[in-house]
Structures are given as C-alpha cells and as structure tokens.
Amino acid sequence: MTIRDRIPPLTSIPLPNAVDRRLLTRRRPVSELAAPPPGSGLAPVLGDAGAPVIGHALASMRFGIDFALHHYETYGPVSWMGSFGQRFVVLAGPEATQVALVNKDKAFSQEGWKFFIERFFHRGLMLLDFEEHHLHRRIMQEAFTRDRLTGYARQFGPVLRDGIANWGETGRPRLYWALKRLTLDVATRVFMGMRSESGHAARINRAFVDSVRAATALVRFPVPGGRWAAGLAGRRTLEAYFAENLPAKRRANGEDLFSALCHATGEDGEQFSDDDVINHMIFLMMAAHDTTTITSTAAAYHLAKHPEWQERAREESLALGDELPGLAALDELTTLDLVIKESLRLTAPVPSLPRKAVRDVDVLGHYVPAGSFVNVSPNTNHFSPGHWTDPHAFDPERFAEGRREDKSHRYAWMPFGGGAHKCIGLHFGTYEVKAVLHEMLRAYRWSVPEGYRMRWDYVSLPVPVDGLPVRLTRAV
Template structure:
C-alpha cells in the first residue's frame, strides 16, 4: 500500500509542479472553489451531551492524502478559503489523520497562550521529531521552560551584538560578487549566503568549505521530510532522505562539540556549551546537538525565506527600494553594528510587511492533551491541531487592504499590527515565541542593507512569484532577478 501511495503522490507532485510553473490559466479563487469545495462537510467529533458546545465542521479531502496537495499548491490562499467558509475553527484530512485547524486572532490566542495547558508540542512531534528530535520547539511545559532559560544566555543583547559583528564581513565578502551579466536565482544565492553566515556565527567557522554543501543538503532533506506523505523510510522517499540528513547533522555537530566545549568562542555553538543558569543548569552534549540542529535549520531557512520575500517586494515596488537605499547609504561605508542596523527604519517596515504577506512558518502544530473547547467548539483530546498564523495577517478586521504591499501600515501613525495582540505573529506567540527572532531580523537587515548599497534589482515585467509550499514556502523558480551594480 505504501508503495502505491508513494507512486500516486509522486505522480501527483509531478503534475502539480507543471501547474505551479505554468502561467495561471484562471484566477486562483476559481481554482480554489473547484479543488476545495468538492467534499461534503462533516463533524470532527460529537460534543458531549448537554455541553452546549458546537461540533467542528470540515472535510477530509482526497482519500488517504487529504488536503495535503491542495495546501502545497495554494498555500495560505487555501487556508484563507477554508477560514472564510468554515470560520476560525475547522478540520481537514492530512497524513492519514484528521487535523483541527485554528486561525484568526482570537482563536490563535487561546491555543498559543494555552492557559489551561490543554495543548502540547506533540503536534510538532508528529511531523518533525524524527528529524529535529528534542529541539526547543518540541519541548513542553516545565522542561521547555528550563531549556529556554538556559538558552536565553546565548541570546542576550551582548551576544546579539557579537553575532552581528560576525555577520557583516561575511555579507560584504559575498553580495558584491553576485553576477550582473544575466538574471540570477536570488533564493539560491541567499540560501548559500545564510548557510555561510550560520557556519560563521553559529559554528565559529568550524566546518567551513568542504562541509557546507553536504550540510546544506542535509538541512534541505530534513525540512522537506516533515511533509512526506509516506511516514516510513522506504527507498526513494523524502522521509528516508530526512533521516539520513539527520544522521549527517548529528555526526557534524558531535565532531565539533569537544572543541566548542573546551574553547571560549563567541559563536552560538560555544554559547550553548557554556550557558549556565544561576542555579547551575547546563545542557548535556545531546542537548547541545539537538538544539544546534534545530536552531541552525530555523535560522538558516527562515532568514532565507524572509530575505527572499523582502527582496521580491522591493523589486516590484522600486520606490520602496529607493527609499530604503537612501537610509542605507546614509550609514556610510563602515560595516553596520547592531545599533546602526536598528536605525534602518524603512527596512524595518519592509521586513515586517514581507513577514505579514509571507509568513516563513505558516503553520504551528499542537496536540490536545485533554478535551477542551475553542470559541464554543468541542475539541477532543489527542487531536492534532494546526494553528495558521498566516491567516491572521489577512483578516480585514485588523488590516487595511490586506493583499496590498503597504509597509506604512506598521508606521507609528498607523500600527495596524496593534489592532490585536495576535494579528501579526510571524514569530509565533506565547511561551514558544521564536527565541532567535531578534537575531534573524538583524541578519535579514544586514543582507538587504548590503544589497541596497551595491545593487539595484528588478524582476521581469509582469512577473509574479509563486511559492512552493511542500515544506516551508520557497519560490518555485528560485526568484529570477536582474542585478545592476551601483
């Protein structure tokens, strides 16, 4: 059966790829109605008798596969269509099971603040534990609190300032070398650069050169494996490739760990090895390896996606590119430190708007540990829950013309993101809010700042990016841009 599923889904992905790369023959809304409204709505579970709770309505989708391929094709547009049709709490089929989906600021706040501790990180465990075992995002309750308290010592402002000083030379040595003679695939250039930064800042330069391509492939394999339809390591499957990638990463970090333990480096790897709370709590070797695999993936991939999205919107809105460039040029030729990067206000607005329009992590997974309710809907124990923060970024109750690129919506005189605490949450929310969000923003600003200093860039006339949602969103064609040297 699993061979049949893999052959079927591989063929479906190939057909889907041709559709993704071809010009859209009709508005996406028409395709969404055709693809996602063909299944009859049913209840997730019957509410307890006399509870006055309502059932969660939804549909499974295609047998076995569920709505996975629909999401891969349409991404957040698919999730928005279901939000409009079913409301903030619904369910769908995926990966052979039923998944409750939660969206909108109010419902999201209930899950992510988790005041009753009804939701655990076991939702992530279902998808990615084999590949990112015991990463910070997968830990729960008191254990998570303890690990985060130790890790926070690696993300103090002094540490961030040191990391930023290491980012600048790497960026300046790379961005000016990009070709201006023909269009480049910007996503892949940025992905190589962010891996170089991660190797420099996170690893202190350990493993430079020969290891980079192998480690990059390993990270790609582990991330893509999370959405594998076949959840068993059969030959030729993404799941098996992800497990092999995990083993490569474990060996890589284990090899370099003794030096990080013995030294007094300024890199993140050393910081995790040395981090100690006032109570004397420290990470074991296994803890350090697990956290490094997860943190390098998170920083490497999400920074690449965010920089790519921001660069795309700057290409399609050249007046914003010019405005941001004037601020970057005003800093002069010195490598920017943390204070200088924080003064780039226009880039702040652009990056926030890019994160709104394309959340690098569009879904956040949880699992119920007890029967609970959300906005009057009954949600039984042991149910996978997908929180969709990307939908919150488009609700008209919070955002003016939400499909329009408008960075000024984050300016002090508007601050639409303050219409609700959970209106804009690209870094998650609650106790699991991204611990590296400040460093990630500084890294993205450092790269865009150097691009603005050295180049103008544009996309082909009429070009509109399409995002591949197989795992985290990436441009299907690598984002072709033409760079012109200043």
C-alpha cells in the same frame, strides 16, 4: 444548501490545469469532528476529510495562503480538515489563535510538531513542553543576549558583504538560491564557527536541507531515494558532526552559537547535556537559515516590485557609510523595519504551527476533544480584513507610528509565533535580514518585469517556484 451538506467550490484561485481543478473544485461531504458532550452547550467542529489518505495536503502545499483563506471563509475560525492521513483541527483568526498560543490551561502541547519533525529535529526547543521547555529556554536565552548578538553581527557582517559583492552582474540570477547559499554560509560561520569554504560545509548544509524537506514527505517511510530516507540520513550526518566537535567547543569559549550553548548557564547553574547541545544545534540551524532566507527573499521581491521603497531604503543604507554596521547602525534602518514587517505579514516563514490537545478543550464555543491534532494558521490572521486595511496590498506604512495596524489584536501579526514558544531567535533573525538587505542595497539595484508575480511553493516551508529571477545591476 448549508455548510453541513457540502463545501462550495473554490472559485477565487486560478485553476490552470485539470489536477488543480480536481483538487479544489470537487465537492466533499461535511461532517462533525466529534459529538460534544451532552449538556456542554458546545458546538461541534465542522470540516471535511478531503481526498483519501492525503486529505487536503496537496491543495494546501499547492495554493498555500489562498487555500487557507478559502478554508477559513468556508468554515470560520474553528474547523477540521484531513491531511497526511490525520484529522487536523484548524484554528484561524486572532481570537482562535490566542486560545491555543496563550494556552493558559496547558491544554495544547507541542506533540503536533512531533508528528512532522520529531525524527529529524528530536528534542529541539520547539518540541519541548511546559516546565521542561521553560528550563531549556531560560538556559538558551544566554546565547541570545545583546552582547551575544553583537558578537554574531561582527561575524556575519563580513560574510554578507563579501558574498553579496561576489554575485556580480549575472543577468537574471535566481535570487532565492543566491540568498540561501549566503544564509547557509552565515549559519555555518556564526552558529558553528566553520568557514563556508571548509570541506565539511557543503555536506553539512546538504544534510540540513534534506532534514527540512523530509518533514512534509507524503511517503513517511525510508524508501530508498525518497525525501524521508534522505532526511533520516541527514539527521545522522548532523549528529555525527556535532558529537565529534562538541568536546573542543566545551574546552574553548568562542563567539559562535555552538560554543554559546556549550557554556550557557541558567539562573541556578543548570547547563545543557551533550545530547541537549546536539539536539538544539540541529534545530536552531534549521530554524535560523530557512526563515532568514524566506524573509530576505520576500522583502527583496517587494523591493523589486516597488522601486520607490527600494530607493527610500537605499538612501538610509548609504547614509551609514562604508563601515560594516553593528546592531546600533542596523537599528537606524527604519525603512527596512517597515518593509521586513510587511513582508513577514504577506509571507509568514512558518505558515502553520501544529499542536495537540492533551485534554478536551473549548475553543470559541467549539468542542475539541483530547488527542486532536491542531493547526494554528498565521497566514489567515495576516490577511484578516477585520484587522488589516486592504490586506492583500503591499503597504509597509501600516506598521508606522500613527497606524500600527499590527496592534489591532495581539495575534493579528504573528510571524514569530506567540506565547511561551515565541521564536527565541527573532532578534537575531531580524538583524541578519536587515544586514542582508543593507548589503544588497549598497551594491545593487534589482527589478522584475512589470506584471511579474512570484508564486510560493509550500511543500515544506515557502520557496519561490521559480527561484525569483531578478535583473541585477550595480548600484553605482
């Protein structure tokens, strides 16, 4: 039997129930995405549609990394799969990823993102293309200079210290949800200049959560009570809030991101319109707090599983003393650097990067026709045995000088994306995660039962299925 005939059943993932077995073991016919042009010498892209209409969406959400790796092992770096009623070309592995993200011929647009999040994050930076994206990014960079980051750190430091100190000894808290509340408090304070205890904060935070979850709704219509309808309502709430508060931000010159975007100026005097500021704020709030929560949770989980690393990191944090750390102090926490990088490798906060081919394109000798939705898979790159030693193991030292396995290929490690659309807030996010973990290390020790293994839910961005229950005790 060849790959053209049928997909081999997936046997490397535990299948605890009949639904999972049906999702992953049913054999499906393989077909070509499209016939290559005669004489082109290109190979067709092979794949399969999966289940009717939903394709492989449920399997991908249910099994995340394991499913992505199985698909890659079955088809190789260029394939296609059915999902959400569409055919998606899947580019996996560093070499295929590089073609799409370097995008030297401008063959790939951000239209792939628009399929998922346009209705909720309209004209956010990640959804813009080419010259327009370059202009907006150049203006926005003014909100992420070292001086601006220093100001943001001054604001999030007290929020994190007070919030984490108030956790107390609560037996086995669900750490993900505690961290999510904390990072939402940071986002409302640092990004919007709003106190978390204000009457608006809870409503605004709920609107962000609803907007994020709506992106991967299987029913993509505003059915009352459904995720899509909740996301649309959330978007309206956010637009109204930012529009109401924008004039005051224009008049003042505060340290929050909202103010920074209102006053950001490009090299030639360009500034954002009111609509631009609103659209970028809604997108950046989503991008900032969700990815920070996921990364903090992943790092905390690995520190719980590996107490020797927790103690090593705690020693460095205690050495900083009791002052709230600025950027220079956070830079000294080198153990946390290694742990965070390895946690980002094992759990990419954004596990897929959608694109759309705007013209026929050759990807590693395969014919991808114009109009194809394309999905780049960081997860696959992060577990490539050709680029990482024992890729499923937690091994922060792989990022230490002398090994630097992340340098094996430009796109072996890519939790922040790459190319022109590489995450503009990566430094802000890294500093916030380090500050979160630093405050946790000062205040607590935490652990999980021996043999515990956290499982991620990939319905939207990764979320621990059980919220990550930990045993939390005071550090001293």
